[in-house]
Amino acid sequence: MMLSRRILRGRSCLCYLTSATSKTVVATELKPPVFTQFSTSSKSKFDFSYKLNNLYTIKGHYFSTNALESQPVNGIVDIPLAQTGEGIAECELLKWFVQEGDQVEEYQRLCEVQSDKATIEITSRYNGKVAKVLHIPGDMIKVGETLLKLLVDDSSLAHDGAESSLGSDTPDSDDNKAGVKKSQKGEALCTPAVRSLAKEHNIDINDVTGTGKHGRISKEDVLKYALEKGIIDDKPALFNPGSIEPMEGPEEKLHEIADSLYHDKILTLRAYQRAMVKSMTAAASVPHFHYVEEINCDSLIELKSAFQKENTDPEVKFTFLPVLIKALSMALTTHPLVNSTFNLETYEVTLKGSHNIGIAMATPSGLVVPNIKNVQSLSIFEIAKELSRLQKLAMANKLPPADISGGTITLSNIGSIGGKFGSPLINVPEVAIIALGKIQKVAHFADDGTVYPVSLMTVNIAADHRILDGANVAFFCKEWKEYIEKPELLLLRTR
Incomplete structure (x- = not known):
């Protein structure tokens, strides 16, 4: 009896497991x-x-x-x-x-x-x-x-x-139903806004030739057709806010604008500005030390001038930055600790295999730091093209996440604005950031006492003192300086 109960229980348990x-x-x-x-x-x-x-x-x-x-x-x-x-x-x-x-x-x-x-x-x-x-x-x-x-x-x-299928802005109309059927047959491929524009000017959308992909009709195609057929006299003028004089208007309006100058205004930080708050708050917990050096840029100026003369790409303008970036990458090859990230939770330092060098850029939306990926594999000309692409995207506020994430070290070119040098804060989790000062002519003394002009740039390297010490940064900066002052070494040592 007991045995049969156990068998029944076993079967019921097995059935439960099977059903589950x-x-x-x-x-x-x-x-x-x-x-x-x-x-x-x-x-x-x-x-x-x-x-x-x-x-x-x-x-x-x-x-x-x-x-x-x-x-x-x-x-x-x-x-x-x-x-x-x-x-x-x-x-x-x-x-x-x-x-x-x-x-x-x-x-x-x-x-x-x-x-x-x-x-x-x-x-x-x-x-x-x-x-x-x-x-x-x-x-x-x-x-x-x-x-x-x-x-x-x-x-x-x-x-x-x-x-x-593509419909019009009035889905219940007979015209829309016909438009849907025609679209399903592959005719008049366009957006509802374009179809509405054609309808506004009493244009049969099927008579318009599309210039887009797969014959897609754009607004420009409709306007061009309307111009050719004499339906409209000229292209509609675009509203340009910059063409309006801000101070024109009634005297009361001018007084209102003047009074507003003395009122407090509250600005809410958004997007990149919020990111900067988070980044700088994190940087405040990192013990920094700064290493300052002066670099002779006479040879760099000559090289930049030569590159610009030989440049055949009108989209690329040569500056000092591409050479400085390539020289930086060359120095990082023999000093990988400077090109690393630090994880405080695990006490691990990751020596990054790629030189993803970030460039701090001031934009209308705030400070943003896109980075040039794998600089060690790029030529100076390729770096210049990539830098130009990132600058255009940054100013248009169109940088994708891939261009902003993954940086390993950052350059801040405050010299382009006019500062001699700055004291930057690390872009966590990176362990180093470099501020580039303005290149300026100064008087130097030779060993025999004669005075001669030199184009000097002051650089300030901020480093994470938990990972790097003075000797690490000094040896790294010495090699980087050598590549800048003697650019021919870049050609000699480039693999």
């Missing part, structure tokens, strides 16, 4: 098809790696997988702020590209946000209509928080990731 296992299998089998369906269709259309930390990226645009898992209520889908990068908890909303009532296409830009690392455009996961916008520019939005609500049709949900 089967439930687990079902649970794991239900979710992947949703993900796999998107993965396969995306891979068939685009050749790129698309999964990283639950984030999909297409040409620098981001959309979150949370939108995939959100179940539509009456066709409404929440579009959340995607995880735009490792360690990013919130972003500032810079501007909207759409507004309530607009039709949007798959991969169309919805808004632009800025984290403390980069500026990113969020794109739509679906075709649909903007039902509600939940934030205004300037808002700080946490990752995962809903940006807007999108009214999505059933076909967009069922055939997620495939080519979708």
Whole structure:
């Protein structure tokens, strides 16, 4: 009797385990098809790696997988702020590209946000209509928080990731239905805004020749067609805020502006400025020491002049910086401890294999430090081109996360503004930063007492005293100085 009870208990326990296992299998089998369906269709259309930390990226645009898992209520889908990068908890909303009532296409830009690392455009996961916008520019939005609500049709949900039809801004009209059918046949490929512009001028969109990819029609194509057919007299003038005189207007307005000069103003730190606060707060916990040296730049000036004369690329302007960066990389090769990062929690120093040299840049949005990757493998001309690219992106506030992250040592060129030297703070977790002063002519004495002019630059190296000591930095700076004062050594020792 006791034996039979044990057998029955064993069977019931086995049945429970089996049923639990089967439930687990079902649970794991239900979710992947949703993900796999998107993965396969995306891979068939685009050749790129698309999964990283639950984030999909297409040409620098981001959309979150949370939108995939959100179940539509009456066709409404929440579009959340995607995880735009490792360690990013919130972003500032810079501007909207759409507004309530607009039709949007798959991969169309919805808004632009800025984290403390980069500026990113969020794109739509679906075709649909903007039902509600939940934030205004300037808002700080946490990752995962809903940006807007999108009214999505059933076909967009069922055939997620495939080519979708294009409609007009008035989805209930007969013209729109015809437009959708024509778009499905591959005709009149354009955005709803372009279709609306054509309709405004009574232009049949199918008569316009598209110059975009796959014959896509742009606003310029519609305006050009309208000009050729005499529908409009001239291209519409663009509004240029810079053309308006700020002090013109009634006398009362001038008094209002004058009075505002004496009122307190509150400025909220955003994006790069917030990143600077965090970085400098972290730097305050690092014991710094500074090493100052003067470098003779006579040969550097001659080399820069020679490079500029031989330069055939109008997009690249040679400065002293590319040579200084390459010389720095050469010195780091024999002093790898200066090109390292420190982890206080594990007491580990990582000697970085790549020389990713950051360049501090002052932009309208604040101080940002993009870095040139793998300088040890680049020529001086390649460094100049990369530096030019980063400067253009920084000034346009369009730096992607890849250009900002991963730096190993930083240069701060305060001399370009006019300072003789500065005392920089380390960009944690790096262990060194160098401030470059202004190159200026000064009088020097020779051994025989004669006076001669020298072009001197003062450099100030700030170092993490937990990792580096005076001797480490002095030997490193001595070699770097030698490469600058004798540029021919760069050619002699470059592998």
